Amino acid sequence: MLFKHQHLLHELRRTGVQATADILSVTTLGGGGSLRALWASDEDLSSRWLDVRLKLRVVPPNTMNLPFEATVLTRVHTLKLQGGKVLVWYDPTDTSRLVVDYEADLERHQHFQAEADHYRAESEMLSHRYEQRPGLAWTPVAGRLLPVQAALGPGHGRILTGGPLGELLAAPAQAAVAAVRDRAGELLPQLAADWFARHDLRFDQPYGNLPDGAGPADAAGTTVAAALALVSLLSGRIVRTETAVTGALGPDGALVAVAGLKRAAAGAGRGHATRLLLPAANEADGQRLADKQRQGLDLVFAATLAEAVRSALAKHPVKGHTPPV
Known part of the structure; x- marks a missing residue:
C-alpha cells in the first residue's frame, strides 16, 4: 500500500x-x-x-x-x-x-x-421568507427556526410523521389534527364531515437538520405550527412568510404557554423571521424580554387556534388552489 x-x-x-x-x-x-x-x-x-x-x-x-x-x-x-x-x-x-x-x-x-x-x-433558514406554498409553517425548535410541512393523501385517517423531527412530531401532530378536526366547522367549513376519516395526513421537516439536544419539551412548541400547516394546506392560505409560530394546544383548542421564550425568539430572529406568534399565556413573558432578546421581532399573541389562524395565515388562498371536499 x-x-x-x-x-x-x-x-x-x-x-x-x-x-x-x-x-x-x-x-x-x-x-x-x-x-x-x-x-x-x-x-x-x-x-x-x-x-x-x-x-x-x-x-x-x-x-x-x-x-x-x-x-x-x-x-x-x-x-x-x-x-x-x-x-x-x-x-x-x-x-x-x-x-x-x-x-x-x-x-x-x-x-x-x-x-x-x-x-x-x-x-435554508432564509427560504421561509420566499417559499410561498400552502402546508408549510415555521417554528423555533431548540434555538433554530425549522419548517413543519403538512401533506395529505387518500387513506383511513392515519397521522404519519417523518423527516429529522420524526418521532418528536408524533404527539404534536396528533394534537394538531385533533384540534383542527374538532373545529373544522369554523376553520374549514368546506370539508365534508367524514373527510378526516378518508385521508391520511403526514407531517415532516422537509429540510434542515434537527438541532443537537432537541427533545420532547422543544417539540411541544411545534403543535400550533403543525395545526397552522394543516389549515394552510386545506384552505390554500399560506402562513405569512415573515411569521414564525410557537405554542402547544390544549384539549379545548386554547394555545398553551411554552417555556424557553428567550430561546424561541433567538431562533426565530436568527432564521430571519420578523414576527413571532405566541400563546396569549406567554404575553407577560414576552413583555419582559429585553429589546436585544426580542431579536427585532414583532411579538403577536393568540389565545385560541382560531385567533392564530386569523393572525398567521394570509387572507386569501393562493391562485389556482382547489379546496378539498
Whole structure:
C-alpha cells in the first residue's frame, strides 16, 4: 500500500521546508475510494481518498533558491487537477525527499465543507421568507427556526410523521389534527364531515437538520405550527412568510404557554423571521424580554387556534388552489 511516508511528513514538518507546488500532471492509481466518492457530499471526507502520482513544480519560499520539479506518489481527499496547487514539505539538502502534506489538505477541505454547510443552513433558514406554498409553517425548535410541512393523501385517517423531527412530531401532530378536526366547522367549513376519516395526513421537516439536544419539551412548541400547516394546506392560505409560530394546544383548542421564550425568539430572529406568534399565556413573558432578546421581532399573541389562524395565515388562498371536499 502507498503512503508509508507519514513518518516522513512528520519529520519534514520539524526539519524541512514548507512550500507550495504547482501540479504539472496527475495520474490516478486507484486506492481506497473511487472518483465518484470524491464528489459525494454525504460521505465523511476523512474516509475518502485516492492514490495518485503528481508531477510537481515546487517553488521554494526563499527566492534565492530556484524552483525544481519532483514526482511523488501521494494520497488526495479531493480530486486534484492539472494547474492546481498543493502544500509540500521537502528536505533542503535533498529535494528528492519531498512529501505532500495531505493532512493539511484534508483540514483545508474540511474547513471549506464546514463553511459550505453553514451557508447551506443559512440559505435554508432564509427560504421561509420566499417559499410561498400552502402546508408549510415555521417554528423555533431548540434555538433554530425549522419548517413543519403538512401533506395529505387518500387513506383511513392515519397521522404519519417523518423527516429529522420524526418521532418528536408524533404527539404534536396528533394534537394538531385533533384540534383542527374538532373545529373544522369554523376553520374549514368546506370539508365534508367524514373527510378526516378518508385521508391520511403526514407531517415532516422537509429540510434542515434537527438541532443537537432537541427533545420532547422543544417539540411541544411545534403543535400550533403543525395545526397552522394543516389549515394552510386545506384552505390554500399560506402562513405569512415573515411569521414564525410557537405554542402547544390544549384539549379545548386554547394555545398553551411554552417555556424557553428567550430561546424561541433567538431562533426565530436568527432564521430571519420578523414576527413571532405566541400563546396569549406567554404575553407577560414576552413583555419582559429585553429589546436585544426580542431579536427585532414583532411579538403577536393568540389565545385560541382560531385567533392564530386569523393572525398567521394570509387572507386569501393562493391562485389556482382547489379546496378539498
